[in-house]
Amino acid sequence: MEALRxxxxxxxxxxxxxxxAHDIAHLDRVWANAHRIAKSEQGVNLRVLLGATYFHDLVNLPKDAHNRAEASRMSAEKAAPFLTDLGFTSDEIKAAxxxxxxxxxxxGIPPESFEAEILRDADRLDALGAVGIARTFMVAGTxxxxxxDPNDPFAADRDLDDQLWSIDHWHLKLLQLPHEMVTEKGRKIARKRARLMLAYLKQLAKEMDTDLPDHWAKLLQ
Incomplete structure (x- = not known):
């Protein structure tokens, strides 16, 4: 496996x-997450999971690209000849x-295999926790x-808008990811990492001499 990796x-x-936010270090972290989850599951093809993990962002489009939603399908298509050259069977390639x-x-494609469920959870875990906080800043800068919003930083009296404010993305998507995990292990890790992000927000609010509205904490209930 290490030679293939x-x-x-x-x-x-x-x-x-x-x-x-989408580099070789991201892929290494996703593989670490995937491998960790796979250890608690039965019947996982680690070879397929490994190949899919490292090729899942093979076509990496900007977040604001008009065809961003097609990137994963494009990555799957582009991965096929590389997987063939690496000796994957036709069934393994289709699974990957x-x-x-x-x-x-x-x-919005439902995962229909253990490998697909694990990769989905593993990739989303990299948007949470300490890495998730760092990636927020990197993407915001890019x-x-x-x-x-300096006037209402945590949307106490305004509509959330993650096209304008980066932290709003935590409320609209990231802190809701624990509820969307499909593996038990992924869900457990996600909840722990989301709690870290919530603690960060509470500290950030304190340093800004304001309060974090209750609707943030309710996301993790």
Whole structure:
């Protein structure tokens, strides 16, 4: 498995357009998450899971691209010849392609295999916890998007809008991810990481001499 992983990483370094939030380090973390979840599941094809993990962002489109929702399908298609060259069988390639296509939040494709469920959870876990906090800042900087609304930072009296304010994305999506995990292990890890993010928000509010509205904590109930 380590030899295959090294080959996959080498391909990614050549073929994948990388950005601060979607780079080889992201893929390594997703694999660590996936491997951790897979240990608690039965019947997982680790070879398929490994291949799908490292190719899931093979086509990496900007978050504001008009065809962003197609990126996972495009990645699945682009992955096929590489998987063939690596000796994957046709069944393994189809399984890896499904996992790649179904991992995407925006694609809306239901996962229909253990590998697809695990990859979806593992990728979403990388948007939570300490890494999730860091990635928020990286994406905000890349897109030139302010962290929060200086007049109402935590949307106490305004509508949430993550196209304007980065922290709003936590409320609209990230802190809701624990409820959307499909594996028991993924759900457990997600809840722990989301609690860390909520603690960060409480500290941030304190340093801004304001309060964190109750509707934030209710997301984790």
């Amino acid at each position: 090294a080959e996959l990483r080498a391909i990614i370094q050549r073929e994948m357009e990388q950005d601060p 392609q499904h996992a790649i296509a179904a991992h995407s939040y925006s694609a 897109m030139g998007r302010p962290l929060l």
